[in-house]
Amino acid sequence: MASTSTDLPATPPSAPPSAPPATPPVGGAAPEPLSSRARLILVVLCAAQFMVALDFSVLNVALPVLGQDLGMSRGALQWAITAFALPSGGFLLLFGRIGDLFGRRRLFVTGLALFGGASVLATVAWSPAVFLAGRALQGLGAAMIVPTGMSLLTTTFPEGPRRDRALGISGTLLSLGFTVGMVLGGVLTDTLGWRSTMGLLAVTAFAVLAVAPGLLPESRTQDRPRLDVPGAVTVTGGLLAVIYALSTAAERGFGGADVLVALVAGVALLAAFVLVESRSAAPLVSLPMLRRPSVAWGNLGGLATISMITTVVFVLTLYLQDTLGLSALSTGLVFGVQGVLSVFGGAMTPRLVGRIGAPRTLAAALFGQAVFTAALLGLGGGPGSGSGALSGVVLATVAVSLASMCHLIALVSYGLTATSGIPNGEQGLATGLVTTTQQVGMTIGIPLLGVVAATHEVLDDGVRLVVAIDAAIVLVAAVLVALGLRGWRRTG
Structure with a gap:
C-alpha cells in the first residue's frame, strides 16, 4: 500500500501459493482491541x-x-x-x-x-x-x-x-x-x-x-501496470448482458427474444474474456488467481448461499401472503426475526473460523442452510388444511431464520476464504470477485427457481418443489466446497 493508518499494521506479505499456510492456534487467537x-x-x-x-x-x-x-x-x-x-x-x-x-x-x-x-x-x-x-x-x-x-x-x-x-x-x-x-x-x-x-x-x-x-x-498497488482494456470491455459487457437477461427473465420468463439474445451474447463475451485474459500481459483477472482453490471454491460457496437464500425468501413471501393470507406488515415481521439471528451468526463466525478454519466453517454453514431449507418441505396448504395457518407461520419463521443464520455464517466465511492469501496489490480484484459473486447470486436465484413457484398451477406444490431444489443445490455446494478445500488452511 502507498500509505496506511499508523495504528493499524499493514497486511503481511502472503505466502507463495505453493507454500503451506500457517495453521491458526486451536481455539483461535483472541483479537487485540481495536x-x-x-x-x-x-x-x-x-x-x-x-x-x-x-x-x-x-x-x-x-x-x-x-x-x-x-x-x-x-x-x-x-x-x-x-x-x-x-x-x-x-x-x-x-x-x-x-x-x-x-x-x-x-x-x-x-x-x-x-x-x-x-x-x-x-x-x-x-x-x-x-x-x-x-x-x-x-x-x-x-x-x-x-x-x-x-x-x-x-x-x-x-x-x-x-x-x-x-x-x-x-x-x-x-x-x-x-x-x-x-x-x-x-x-x-x-x-x-x-x-x-x-x-x-x-x-x-x-x-x-x-x-x-x-x-x-x-x-494502491506499488507498480502501475496498464489497465487491461480488452478484458474490461468483454467482462463488463458479458456481465451486463447476463444480468439483464436474468433480471428480465424474472419478470417475463426466458422465452423473450431480447432475453435469449442477451444471454447468448453474455456467455459469448465472458468466453472471449477468458481467452483475452489468457493472452494478456497485464490481465484484469489473473487466471492463476481463479485457479486458487480458496478463490474458486470460496466463490462457488458464496454463489450457492446467496442465490438460494434469496429464492427461499421470494417463495416464502408468496406462500405467506397468497396461501396463509398474511398482510405485508406481518410478512415483514416474519422475515424480521432472521435479522436477530443474523446478528448472532455474525458474532459467532470469527470464533468458528478460529477453531476450524474458514473453509470448514463455509462447508458446515452451507450444510446447515440446506438442512433448515429442507425443513420448509413440511409447510402445509394453509388455513384450510390440517396444518393450519399458525403452524405454517411458526415453521416458516423458525426454518427461514435458522437458514438465514447459516447463510450469514457462510457469507462471512466465504469472504474470508476467497480473499485470504492474496497480495495487497490484488485485494481489489479478489474483493471484486467476491462482490461480483454476491451480485450475480442475488440476480440468478429468483429467475431460475422463483418462476417455478410463480407459474405452478398449485402454489403450495410449486413452493415445495422450489424448496427441494434449493436445498439440494446448497447441499451439493457444501460437499464440493468440503472436498475442494480439503487440506487447505487459511493463513493468519
Whole structure:
C-alpha cells in the first residue's frame, strides 16, 4: 500500500501459493482491541456497505405507489430494480481493478459522491426517465463503493482475528441491510411517501462522504501496470448482458427474444474474456488467481448461499401472503426475526473460523442452510388444511431464520476464504470477485427457481418443489466446497 493508518499494521506479505499456510492456534487467537481510529474506519466502511444493501430492498414495497405517481406501467416497474442491478453488477470487477491501480480511497469517495447525487436525482424525479437515470447512476456508484470498500477493509485489517472480526461485522450489517430495507421501506412509504426511501439513501451517502476522505487510508498497488482494456470491455459487457437477461427473465420468463439474445451474447463475451485474459500481459483477472482453490471454491460457496437464500425468501413471501393470507406488515415481521439471528451468526463466525478454519466453517454453514431449507418441505396448504395457518407461520419463521443464520455464517466465511492469501496489490480484484459473486447470486436465484413457484398451477406444490431444489443445490455446494478445500488452511 502507498500509505496506511499508523495504528493499524499493514497486511503481511502472503505466502507463495505453493507454500503451506500457517495453521491458526486451536481455539483461535483472541483479537487485540481495536484503536479508536480503527473503529471509526470500520464504522465508515460498514455504513457504506449497509447503505448499498439497503438500496437493494428498501424500494421493493414502494414500487406500486411509485408506479402510480410517475405513471409507470406494472411491466415497466421491473426497471426500477434492473436499472440499478445492471451497472452495480456489471462494473464491479472493472472498478475493483481501477481501485487497485489508481487508489481505492479515491474511487470509494468518488462512488459515494455519485451515489449521493444520484439518490437526490431519484428523490426529486419528475418522470420515469429521470428516475431510472438516477437508479442507474446509483448502481454505478455502488459498483465503485462495494469492491473498494471491501478491499480497504481487507488491506486495513490484517489476516487473522482482526480481519475475521471486521468481516463478521460487515457481513452482519450486509444481511441486516436487506432485512431492515424490507421493513423500513414499508414504513417510510406509508408515512412519508416513496421519495423518502431515496432521500434516506442520499442522507446516508453524504454523511459517510463527510468523514471518509480524512479518515480512510489511501492504498494502491506499488507498480502501475496498464489497465487491461480488452478484458474490461468483454467482462463488463458479458456481465451486463447476463444480468439483464436474468433480471428480465424474472419478470417475463426466458422465452423473450431480447432475453435469449442477451444471454447468448453474455456467455459469448465472458468466453472471449477468458481467452483475452489468457493472452494478456497485464490481465484484469489473473487466471492463476481463479485457479486458487480458496478463490474458486470460496466463490462457488458464496454463489450457492446467496442465490438460494434469496429464492427461499421470494417463495416464502408468496406462500405467506397468497396461501396463509398474511398482510405485508406481518410478512415483514416474519422475515424480521432472521435479522436477530443474523446478528448472532455474525458474532459467532470469527470464533468458528478460529477453531476450524474458514473453509470448514463455509462447508458446515452451507450444510446447515440446506438442512433448515429442507425443513420448509413440511409447510402445509394453509388455513384450510390440517396444518393450519399458525403452524405454517411458526415453521416458516423458525426454518427461514435458522437458514438465514447459516447463510450469514457462510457469507462471512466465504469472504474470508476467497480473499485470504492474496497480495495487497490484488485485494481489489479478489474483493471484486467476491462482490461480483454476491451480485450475480442475488440476480440468478429468483429467475431460475422463483418462476417455478410463480407459474405452478398449485402454489403450495410449486413452493415445495422450489424448496427441494434449493436445498439440494446448497447441499451439493457444501460437499464440493468440503472436498475442494480439503487440506487447505487459511493463513493468519
